[in-house]
Each structure stands twice: as structure tokens, then as C-alpha cells.
Amino acid sequence: MTGFSRAELESFRGGSLPDLLSPRTRLLFVGVNPGLSAVALQAPFPSRTNRFYPALYRAGITERLIDASSGFAPGDREYLVERGVGVTALVPKATARADELTAAELVAGAEALAETVERVEPHVVAVLGITAFRVAFAMPKARVGRQPGLFAGAQLWVVPNPSGLNAHSSLADLAVAYREVAVAAGIELVPTAP
Numbered sequence: 001m002t003g004f005s006r007a008e009l010e011s012f013r014g015g016s017l018p019d020l021l022s023p024r025t026r027l028l029f030v031g032v033n034p035g036l037s038a039v040a041l042q043a044p045f046p047s048r049t050n051r052f053y054p055a056l057y058r059a060g061i062t063e064r065l066i067d068a069s070s071g072f073a074p075g076d077r078e079y080l081v082e083r084g085v086g087v088t089a090l091v092p093k094a095t096a097r098a099d100e101l102t103a104a105e106l107v108a109g110a111e112a113l114a115e116t117v118e119r120v121e122p123h124v125v126a127v128l129g130i131t132a133f134r135v136a137f138a139m140p141k142a143r144v145g146r147q148p149g150l151f152a153g154a155q156l157w158v159v160p161n162p163s164g165l166n167a168h169s170s171l172a173d174l175a176v177a178y179r180e181v182a183v184a185a186g187i188e189l190v191p192t193a194p
Helices: 008-010 036-041 052-059 077-083 101-119 131-135 173-187
Strands: 027-031 085-089 122-126 145-151 154-159
Touching: 008 036, 027 101, 052 173, 077 085, 085 101, 085 173, 101 131, 122 131, 122 173, 154 173
Parallel strands: 027 085, 027 122, 122 154
Antiparallel strands: 145 154
């Protein structure tokens, strides 16, 4: 991502990003909240250090690597929709870092997410990151993987956060986890990248 000064990025604080949802959404990825650059570019996960799109590609969810570092290229949104992939956030307001959010905001985000899931009816909801999940869903001992029961009619999973700040998970780990939720959602996978 190029072209934004720190002051320009700060002007997007509190802004929002439209959800990527459609009646075809089978797998709904749920980020914690949009970053400032995501709102500036109106595309989720635009940072070159974020491994979301490389993990989708390595998992076989997409057959090409999406580069959102300058915003979505023409056709990227439509391609993700066609593949059955949706993207939303627990908290819609942009911050520089997810740890700027309060517990109350995360809890309210989980409640709003339930309404979205009821409306869109994905097969699988995959929350990106265990720390925010534990707070938002009041499940302090939750672990990565499928969660018990259903959430608004969908399977609820926690998968590793693709942020470059998450040193616990490699790109290979992310790809394995994202592939697992895609299979659970019934997405037809494409041959995986090396």
C-alpha cells in the first residue's frame, strides 16, 4: 500500500468498510475490525504483511492470488462472491490496532454478527483470531477450531488471525486452517499453490 501519510490514515479512524456478503456466501470470514488502510482503500486486509489472501490461495479457496494493497482490482469482489467467500468484521469501526477496541464493543459485535448470519445464512462462520473471539463470545477457554453447537444456524469456527502481527501462525498454518473451514462450508477447492 502506498500513497497515504500517517496523518491521512488517521483521518479514516472510526470509518467503516462495506461487508462482502451475498446470497451465495457459504464461508463468512470475520475479522476483528477494519484497519485504517482498509477503510482508506475500501478493501479488507490490504496490508502486504497481512496473509489473508495468500492463505486463501494456498488453501485452494482461490485459484489466483488477490492483491488488495491498492484496493480491490476490478473483478476481485465478484470473484470472491462467486467462490462463496464473504468478509465482515466483529466491530465495524476502523482503528490502527485491534487492541484499541473495548470488551463491550467486541460483545456488541458478536450480537450484531448473529443478525448478519441469520440474514445471509452461510454454512460456516470463521472468526479470525482467538483473543477477540474469547472476549466477544464470552468463551475465555475457547481454542482454535470448530466451536460447539451452531451460531445463528451456522457452524462457528475460530481460525488463526492472518495479521503480520500474529507470529504464532505461519502462512502454511493459516492455509491448513482456512482449507478446513472451506471444506466444512462446502466450497469446491481448486488445485493448491506450492
